[in-house]
Amino acid sequence: MSIFDNLTNSANKGSLEGKQFVSKTYEETKLKVFQFSALTLGIIVKLFAIGSLLLLGFIFLAFSLAIVLGEYLQNAALGYLFVGLFLLTISLLLYLFRKLFDKKILVKMSKVFFN
Numbered sequence: 001m002s003i004f005d006n007l008t009n010s011a012n013k014g015s016l017e018g019k020q021f022v023s024k025t026y027e028e029t030k031l032k033v034f035q036f037s038a039l040t041l042g043i044i045v046k047l048f049a050i051g052s053l054l055l056l057g058f059i060f061l062a063f064s065l066a067i068v069l070g071e072y073l074q075n076a077a078l079g080y081l082f083v084g085l086f087l088l089t090i091s092l093l094l095y096l097f098r099k100l101f102d103k104k105i106l107v108k109m110s111k112v113f114f115n
Contacts, residue, residue, distance in 0.1 A: 062087065 062083055070079025094101075 066079040066083040067076070068079070069082055070076035073079060073082075
């Protein structure tokens with residue numbers, strides 16, 4: 001009987017330790033998910049606030065540059081055309097180098113998520 005009691009006690013102890021391990025792992029995972037979601041939300045809010053102000057400033061700069069170029073070239077349409085072409089060129093370059101941005105974002109987020 002003593003062997004069966006020892007086996008039962010060992011099995012119960014192992015089962016209890018396994019439950020505690022699963023519980024702790026679950027709690028740690030919940031904390032990691034909370035940390036990641038809080039960080040992501042913070043980045044999104046900052047990006048929206050700063051990005052909207054930058055976009056507004058950029059729009060005013062683009063219009064003023066188009067007006068200045070139009071006065072310099074004595075044709076307002078040419079001023080707007082050159083500014084539009086400049087913006088399209090920058091957009092095309094950003095599109096061509098988009099994989100570089102993706103890699104930088106993945107490296108930065110992996111450091112945050114896996115540490």
